[in-house]
Amino acid sequence: MHTYSTDTDRRVKVSAALGILSFLLTANVGFVTEAIGQFVPLGLDPSVVTTGMVFTIVLYIFSKKVWSLGLLNTLGIVTVPDLSGRWEGTLTPIDSATDSNKELTSDEDVQVEVRIKQTWRHMLIQLETDKSVSESLGASFVTDKIDPKIHYHYENSPKPGTSNTMSPHRGSAELTFVQASRDQLRGRYYTGADRQSYGEINLQRTNSRRSILDLI
Template sequence: MHTYSTDNDNRIVVYGLLGVVSWFLIVWIGQATSLLASSVPALAGGTISWGVAFTILSKGFSQKVWKTKISRVTGASKSPDFSGEWDGYIMTSYGGDIPESALHESNAPEADMQRVAASLHIEQTWREIGIHLSTDNSESDSTGATVLTKDGRWPSLTYQYGNKPGADTEPSMASHDGTADLSLKHNGPQDVLEGFYYTGPGRENYGEMYFERRE
């Protein structure tokens, strides 16, 4: 995974609060162990350091707490949770041969652009994210990302990626870089990521992307 930027970054404030909480925690533990040491001497010297307390708290917040309701309500974290498995398709301007096995079930042969079945695997913490997209023909991994929540109606995830085609694909499917811009929406209870992508020089393809979060 790699770090991502966001327009609602409260990381400095949160780290400061975690530091204060860590200090109160070690003071409380120190007092508790001092009281117990009189009756249970083996507990003497068991106070943890501020550094250890801060590391544990910050790790817990980054992995789990950041996406809880209390973090949303307090404003400690506003970044949407994109993590999980997503299934869908890419509607592509690529004009080369696409194997039948790679096409999405909703593909229309008479359409101008073909729908290629695809899946997203997203790992995300409070500070880092990794986006892996796979199709029958190729795979791509994100190299950088930005999460925006303030402008527009829907939270968005924009990321840059490097794509590597499969060994048995045609020569026109060369390795390339690209950019994807996805919006997080809701279709009833279903989470949806949809948007568009475009590739860099050498491919110059573009298209639409649509994914639904797997339950």
């Protein structure tokens, strides 16, 4: 997975808060281990536990499990939407080379399946059709909108046995995350200079979002 950027400094503030939490946990680790040790022998020497060690653990748990809980997004602690999961939808090529200079959408939609892996700082977007597979190389979020947007660039590779007219290429996509449904992405894709094509993307998430119950 690759890193992704955002348009806010919220990560810095959250990291600072996690650092303070780690310091408080470290300062009280002796009390915690003593209390738990009455029931479960931990055999842990509190003097060997440092703030850095605790911060590493806290950051890992937050990045992998906690950050994507809907409650944190509702409170504004995390502004980046959680896009992880499986998505299905269509690509609709657009032809703008007309005498009237108007865009014409194709009647032949391309069925796609998208798999997105995402943590608090990293993500990977993989889009697959019956003829090719593309993977994201980098991404950025714009969250100061009613509906957040993600812009990413990708590399596309044809599947073995496809037409000789298809070749590896790079492109980009800009998608809007529809807050009302929280399971819909729509936008446009643009291919590189060698192909010079673009079109619309419409995706629907097929698996449910995580809740606080997933931590139990």
